[in-house]
Each structure stands twice: as structure tokens, then as C-alpha cells.
Amino acid sequence: MTARTLALAYDEETVTFRIEGQTGWGAPSVLLDHDDDLTAGRPWSAQGYTVEPFLHPHEYQRLVDGIRTLLVRRIASADLPVPADFSMERYHDTVATDEAHTHVSAQGPWCLPLADLPVPVEAISQRISEILGVRVSVTPPHREFPEHFCFRVVRPRSRDNNPPHRDVWLDRLRHAVNIYVPLAGSSPRSSLPVVTGSHRWAESEIERTLDGAQVNGISFTVPSVVGAAYPMTLTRPDPKANEVLVFSPYLxxxxxxxxxxxCTRVSLEMRFWRIPQA
Ligand SMILES: [Fe+2]
Structure with missing residues (x-):
């Protein structure tokens, strides 16, 4: 087992990761050349992401309130007391230890069926279709897995987040477009980072972990990026309340x-695919 420390540059700071296990470089091909590029033809296609206005204000508020309710239920089902004035930004006060957070996480998955989504999924898929100029839905091609949405809770100064990666190293996540929607505590120091333009990099230009590798002692389903042929600065596009970050999962x-x-950060994350022509 080999171990190394990786220093990643963000816009304003550097964060180090400890990588254990085998790493390697891929084949000299660009995955997106062979797949459905849902960013094609958009002014932001070369950078691979955009930040746009999201829903009607009352729908966005319904979404925030609904996710807060889901989170309160989750904490309560872990037998922890929830204050009447609970706010998602203060999650780490209510769930105050790593053990308590692990217990809350064990109450169920952070990705849920669409029936639990607090707003009609059509409102979101229509808005994303407008942004892309392509009709998309949450239905994956060949229906490899159930339609769902995810909400993420990242406590301050924690290891709750995953390492840098490309979703599309898992075949079932290819051909899609992703969204990140801030719900609470999302800021230039907590929101989702991307590497601008990296969706067009060849596999041979990226070094990644192979099977069984661990980052900071934790195993992840998706391999982690550990190096690249280009400078790899992570930028946080930082969408504000009721804005959406739409980005290529090849990024x-x-x-x-x-x-x-x-301040705890909470976000909504979903994926969309092109609706096939009848
Ligand atoms: Fe991802």
C-alpha cells in the first residue's frame, strides 16, 4: 500500500488530502467525445458550468422548508432532541459530535425517492431544460437505478465531503448533467468546487485512484483525482439562494x-438526462 499527500489549490487556500492505495493515468481519449454533451452549444460549454436563476421564489422556499423538515425528522429518528428554532446552518450544534452525525447518517440514505422531494420534480426539470435548451428529465437511460434526489449536509471543518472526482468514471452516471442548489450555509468557503474546462481533458491527462484506494482514511465509490497534466485549481462558482449551479459530470x-x-452547509444535488425523441 502506497501513501502520499496531495495539496489541492482552491481560489484562496490550499487543502491537503492523504491518499492511500494504487493510482494510475488513463487512456488517451476524451470521454465526452463519445457521450451526450448536454452543455453543447451553450455559451458556457467550454468552461463546463453555469450559475443561473432557479425557481419561482415560493417554490424555492418550499424546497428549503421541505428539506429542513426531512432533516429534522432524520435527527429526531436518531433520538436526538431538536430545538423548535432549529436551523440547517446550526445542524452541528444540534448534532454536536462525529458519533451523533454518524448515528443520524445511519437513519437512512441522503439520496431519496422523488416522492420525498418537497417540490414537483417537473418544476425543476423544466427549468433545467430551459437553461440547457434541451428537454431533460431525472429518468436515466435504460433506467439503471431509481429516480432520486440527494441532499448533502457538510459540517464545518469536517470530512463530510468527497474528494475531487469525475462522476462519469461510473458508467451509470455518463451522458448526464448535474445540479447543485444551495439550501443553507453555502458560501465561497463551503460551496461545491469545480475545475474549469476539465470536462474536455483526456483520461491520459488525469491521474486517479484505482480500486480500493482511500482518501483521508475513507473509501469512496468514485475514484479520486490525485493529479493532472494541467494546473488543477478548484473554483467555487458559489451560487446564491435560489440560484442553481448546472455543471457537466465530466468536469x-x-x-x-x-x-x-x-456554519453547516446543506445543498440539493440531482442529475438529468436527455429525454429520448419519440
Ligand atoms: Fe460528483
């Missing part, structure tokens, strides 16, 4: 450390 993203000292 290197992740490593969303919450560098805030006293």
Missing part, C-alpha cells in the same frame, strides 16, 4: 471542504 468537481468555522 472534475468535489473536494467541497466546508472551511467555515461555525
Amino acid at each position: 472534475i468537481h468535489g473536494g467541497a471542504f466546508n472551511q467555515q468555522t461555525d
